[in-house]
Amino acid sequence: MAARLTLEHVNLRFGGVKVLEDVGFEVQPGEVFGLVGPNGAGKTSLFNCISGHYRPSSGSIRIDEQEVLATAPWRLSRLGLARTFQHPALQLHATVLENVMLGAHPRLRGGPVSWSLRVPPTGKDERSLRADALELLDRFGLGWAAMRTPDEMSHGLHKGIELCRAMLLQPRLLLLDEPAAGLPHSEVDGFIDQVRRMRSDFDITIVIVEHHMGLISALTDRVVVLDHGRKLMEGTASQAQADARVIEAYIGKDAADDAA
Incomplete structure (x- = not known):
């Protein structure tokens, strides 16, 4: 079942430097939610707080009703x-195929000892994961590449492999960090189609950090805009693109005044 994500008063500091200040919002189950802002706004830092790679200085992060701050x-x-x-x-x-399966160890029963000894439950789980991984690769148009190695494939295909690896965990909440970075326009369109299929085929909540506003406009229900670690506004992508504060944050006050 798709998860609800709730952030309240999240602060992050590195020494005396404020990276995030009093950030809060709620993502509803099943939403595709965008996190946007200029370079240095704190988007990836916030992702790292949500995913447990950074420990916020204070605040609350909940998946459904469970507190997960610093988990x-x-x-x-x-x-x-x-x-x-x-x-x-x-x-x-x-x-x-091996790269996709690498991400799914939380679905294996037991622990490192039973995995290394390949006890019967582990073998059964691995066969199930292999079947699921092959199905995901087929679903995302990568079945032909299952037995090939990524070193002979494009950056865009690497992104698709990583997406399959994340989906093999059967997530209820998926965080996508700049999925369009480095992709040509034709591959961005393909990624948009992939996410739309994910939304229709899986019961999942998706949060996207992205600079590509075409992708954000095409996919998201709502966005939060960050600037210098603070929440600047929350609304639809079209509302964000028309907001004077967002325009100023992206292109600078002088340029915004000149445009006006």
Whole structure:
């Protein structure tokens, strides 16, 4: 079942530097939600707080009603959270299928000892994961590449592999960090289609950090705009693009005054 994500008064500091200040919003189950803002706005830092890679200085982050502030990433994966990264971290000389399966260890019963000994339940789980991974690769148009290695494939295909790896966790909440970064226009269109299919085929909540406003406009129900670590506005993508504060944050006050 798709998860609700709630942030309240999230603050993040590195030494004396304020990275995030009093950020809060709520993402409803099943929404596609955008997190946008200029470079240095704090978007990826906020993602890292949600996914457990950073520990906020204060505040609350909840998945449904469970507080997850400063929870380890592996524990969050068991609660149904998965994420992708701007630069996919793939094992370039392993097969695509192996790369997809690498992300699904939380679905295996037992622990490292039983996994290494390959006790019968582990073998059964691995066969199930392999079947699910192949099905996902087929669903996202990558079935042909299952036994190939990523080192002979494009950056756009790497993004697709990472997306399949995240989806193999069967997440209820998926965080996508700049999925369009480095993609040509034709591949951005293909990614938009993929996310639309995910939304129709899976019961999932999706949060996207992205600069590509065409993608944000095409996919999201609502967005939050950050600027210098603070929430600037919340609304639809079209409302954000028409908001004078957002225009000023993206292009600068002098340029906004000149445009006016």
